[in-house]
Amino acid sequence: MKYKDYYRILGVERDASAEAIKRAYRKLAHKYHPDVSKAANAEEKFKEVAEAYETLKNPEKRAAYDQLGSYQPGQDFQPPPDWGKQFGDTQFSFEGIDLADLLAGLAAGRQRAGRRGEHVRMPGQDYEVTAHISLEEAYRGTDVDLHLTVPEYDEHGFPRRVPRAFKVRIPKGATDGQRLRLAGKGGKGIHGGRDGDLYLNIALHPHPLFRVSGHDLYLDLPLTPWEAVLGATAEVPTLGGPVRLKVPAGTRAGQQLRLARRGLPKPHAGEGDLFAIVQIVVPTVTTERERALFQQLADSSTFNPRGHFQQEVRSGS
Amino acid sequence: MEAEFTETLWLDERHEFSLAELAELSGLSEAELRELVDYGAVVPRNPQALQWTFSGTCLDAIRTACRLRDSFDLDVHGVAVVIALLDRIHDLEAQLRHSRAQVPRGTR
Numbered sequence: 001m002k003y004k005d006y007y008r009i010l011g012v013e014r015d016a017s018a019e020a021i022k023r024a025y026r027k028l029a030h031k032y033h034p035d036v037s038k039a040a041n042a043e044e045k046f047k048e049v050a051e052a053y054e055t056l057k058n059p060e061k062r063a064a065y066d067q068l069g070s071y072q073p074g075q076d077f078q079p080p081p082d083w084g085k086q087f088g089d090t091q092f093s094f095e096g097i098d099l100a101d102l103l104a105g106l107a108a109g110r111q112r113a114g115r116r117g118e119h120v121r122m123p124g125q126d127y128e129v130t131a132h133i134s135l136e137e138a139y140r141g142t143d144v145d146l147h148l149t150v151p152e153y154d155e156h157g158f159p160r161r162v163p164r165a166f167k168v169r170i171p172k173g174a175t176d177g178q179r180l181r182l183a184g185k186g187g188k189g190i191h192g193g194r195d196g197d198l199y200l201n202i203a204l205h206p207h208p209l210f211r212v213s214g215h216d217l218y219l220d221l222p223l224t225p226w227e228a229v230l231g232a233t234a235e236v237p238t239l240g241g242p243v244r245l246k247v248p249a250g251t252r253a254g255q256q257l258r259l260a261r262r263g264l265p266k267p268h269a270g271e272g273d274l275f276a277i278v279q280i281v282v283p284t285v286t287t288e289r290e291r292a293l294f295q296q297l298a299d300s301s302t303f304n305p306r307g308h309f310q311q312e313v314r315s316g317s
Numbered sequence: 318m319e320a321e322f323t324e325t326l327w328l329d330e331r332h333e334f335s336l337a338e339l340a341e342l343s344g345l346s347e348a349e350l351r352e353l354v355d356y357g358a359v360v361p362r363n364p365q366a367l368q369w370t371f372s373g374t375c376l377d378a379i380r381t382a383c384r385l386r387d388s389f390d391l392d393v394h395g396v397a398v399v400i401a402l403l404d405r406i407h408d409l410e411a412q413l414r415h416s417r418a419q420v421p422r423g424t425r
Contacts, residue, residue: 029388035381050388123341126380166323176414179328179377197342199380200325211418214411218418256419267327279421 001078003071004099006052014066018057025053051100061103101151101159124196125150125187131200133170135207135217138264139239141172146198152188168200173267175215176204209237215264215272221257222281223247238262238274245276253280332373333362339371343379345386349393350379358397378403 007014010024031037032046039045055061067086071077079102131144146166151159166185174180179199186196204212211218221236231249235242238259245257256275263272283290326332340347353359354369359379361369381403382396391399 026389033385033388035385168323168325170325171327173327177410180325181328181376182323182325185323194341198323199328213415213418216418220421267329268331275419277419277421 001076001099001102003068003073003075003077004048004052005070005073006056006065008073009048009052010056012056014070018059021053021056025049025057029053054100055103065103098161101161104151104159120191121193122190123193124189126196126199127186128199128201130203131168131170132203132205133174134205135210135212135264136239137170138174138202138204139172141174142170144168144170146200148198150187153190166198170200170202171267172265173215174202174204175264176202176212178202210239210274212264215266217263217272217274219274219276220279221245221247221276222279223251225280225282228252228278228280236276239264247278251278253278326373328373328376330372330374334371334373334376336361336369336371339376339379342376344383345379345396349396352393353379353397353400356394356397358400378407 007016010016010021010028012020012024016024028049029046032039032042032049034043034046037046055065064083064086067083068079069077127148127150129146129148131146133142133144144167146168148164148166149161150164152162153159166182168180168182170180179201182198182200184195185198189195209219217239219236221234223232223234227234227247228251229249231251232247234245234247236245236259240262243259243262245259247257251257255278257278259274259276261271262274265271286294334342336347336350339345340350343350345353350359354361354364359371359375361371363370378400382399385391385399386396389395
């Protein structure tokens with residue numbers, strides 16, 4: 001079993017008061033709580049901090065932890081002989097568990113001893129996992145394989161680490177930030193308590209062409225100046241295959257052309273829309289003939305896109 | 318290891334929870350949830366009815382608030398404030414995603 005230095009994690013001395021431990025925990029919780037902090041390693045850091053506080057805030061657990069001795073963080077160690085008898089009420093198995101499991105098992109042992117065999121129902125733990133899927137997978141629906149290692153408790157309340165694998169069907173209709181609930185797939189309940197749930201957060205990989213807002217998709221549609229002026233029919237990609245889009249004459253840059261129901265399917269019925277956002281793109285390399293034609297257009301056109309500048313200056317003065 | 322196939326459930330507005338289900342799944346007591354309804358932090362679909370029902374979308378914010386309650390020793394009033402702020406953050410994030418989706422690539 002690897003040693004974790006809970007005092008060092010909270011940044012307190014080994015003889016710190018309960019009040020000092022609480023203060024140190026709160027400070028770190030503000031910094032790393034994953035619901036509050038956006039730091040990249042926040043979740044991992046907070047787990048460490050919460051695990052340390054869970055033990056050190058409880059005088060009995062803290063005493064049991066102190067009795068384990070002091071080692072370097074990450075150093076392999078074995079609890080002293082009779083540690084289990086002293087702090088549990090039977091022999092622990094130290095195989096395949098970590099320090100947090102060990103101390104949780106101790107709490108279960110105490111509870112059992114205190115209640116003289118009375119079994120207290122405890123619900124299983126809930127878990128949250130993020131499934132990263134592509135936009136195409138969200139469009140069609142997909143299966144994802146989840147592998148978790150979760151603590152399970154035997155009838156005496158002793159923990160062991162159990163690998164669990166699920167194949168989860170993500171039905172079509174998923175989009176960024178949506179949640180799925182897998183009822184009863186979290187940690188096992190103890191003494192008849194309900195099993196915990198597994199919550200799946202959907203996160204979409206960025207797509208090279210489409211941007212997502214809810215179930216609507218946005219696509220940049222580059223047009224030549226003459227296509228924008230004269231109108232055109234453009235082939236545009238959609239998740240269901242290419243479609244032909246009629247671009248009306250006189251289309252402006254930034255205009256959104258809506259392709260109804262070509263977005264992501266919604267969970268139960270209907271689909272979002274696809275919006276093609278017009279960009280007018282000019283050629284960076286032109287032939288002599290092209291330049292001549294543009295010159296001819298410049299000479300004969302009276303179009304002034306900056307006319308309103310003059311008007312605004314006049315009305316402002 | 319054989320993977321077990323698992324049925325899933327969308328937590329969206331089409332899904333409905335009773336007060337008892339919401340309490341069981343969130344970790345808050347029914348009394349705490351009633352207090353949150355009093356503060357306006359959680360709104361039942363049918364506030365006038367005897368048996369309240371709640372949209373499936375409520376669960377996520379309530380679970381988050383419950384985690385924060387446990388981590389920061391918040392009382393129910395504190396939890397109500399957290400839920401209101403989380404709602405605002407989610408709305409703002411959705412607006413930001415919507416605005417970003419409309420900005421052409423290369424100009425962001």
